[in-house]
Amino acid sequence: MTSTSEQRERLAVVGPGAIGATFAAVAQRAGMGAVPLYGRTAVGGITVHPDDGDPVVLAGEVRTAPEHARGPLDWLLLAVKVHQTPDAGHWLRSLCGPETVVVVLQNGVEHRDRVAPYVGSATVLPAVVWCPAEGLDRRTVRLRGVPELTVPDEPAGHRLAELLVPGGAQIHVRPDFHTELWRKMTMNALAALMVLSGRRSGVFRRADVRTLGLALARECMAVAEAEGARLDPAFAEQMVDRLATMPPDMGSSILFDRAADRTLEWDARNGVLCRLGARHGVPTPISDVLVPLLAAASDDPN
Ligand SMILES: NC(=O)c1ccc[n+]([C@@H]2O[C@H](COP(=O)([O-])OP(=O)(O)OC[C@H]3O[C@@H](n4cnc5c(N)ncnc54)[C@H](OP(=O)(O)O)[C@@H]3O)[C@@H](O)[C@H]2O)c1
Structure with missing residues (x-):
């Protein structure tokens, strides 16, 4: 396998939405040329507009026909929504090899469990995505902040950092990646309060929503600890404060999906708390109320 951007890794993106386009732009800026994009809607000229930088027009067009898959790749960046993963499985099967x-x-x-059925003996590198990005339409992405990921301290994690840092990404390689996953998971869980109130992050400035958010974050931490994550006791407060002090118009991908009447990632972001809580005997009374409402909103928005 090649290991530096000078050698032009063979990399493609499956799911060229807000996050897929953002990291295709990073790879393009890192010198990888026209990054192939595999999706379900054929568009060209996708442009990523960072709030603090110049726009990047992606040179690759979205390929939608299975016969246009050209694998095996060195790197496949998977950025479909969680519930879209099974439908994207055919791309994974045709683009992955053992390397x-x-x-x-x-x-x-x-x-790891989610993609394992589709990738054979390929290496799976989970990533926590920290940068907020919003697809304004299928060709226009607004990126708010530096493209930022946390990955596990594994050889593939270090190679990914070598590959994407030259394109302007921040890649944090962390030994306790499991805890990092749960830090982001807490933020994911809290975004349910934006979906159910129909408000952006400014909603966390309300005292009553802050109180509810704190209780939900603590519930998430209890499940996280049962799963072996090691979070600081002050973490719930820090996370709710972080949301309350963001620009009040900051959204979340699940809120954008709700606003567009699309299926929601409710199971991966909130349902999982009930599932894992039940497995460990950790009560999840707040999620037990929120999850059916999220699922109902996702099922039939009308
Ligand atoms: N956006 C954020 O700020 C953010 C931040 C952190 C983490 N995340 C996470 O990142 C992941 C991606 O989110 P996103 O916001 O980038 O989603 P998104 O904008 O909805 O992008 C998903 C992309 O996948 C495509 N797609 C759907 N089904 C497909 C299939 N079967 N085969 C190939 N492509 C398919 C979609 O195409 P269509 O255009 O045809 O629907 C779209 O281009 C999610 O897990 C999300 O929770 C997002």
């Missing part, structure tokens, strides 16, 4: 590293740019905590 491929599949970087899973998704929320939730179950990255």
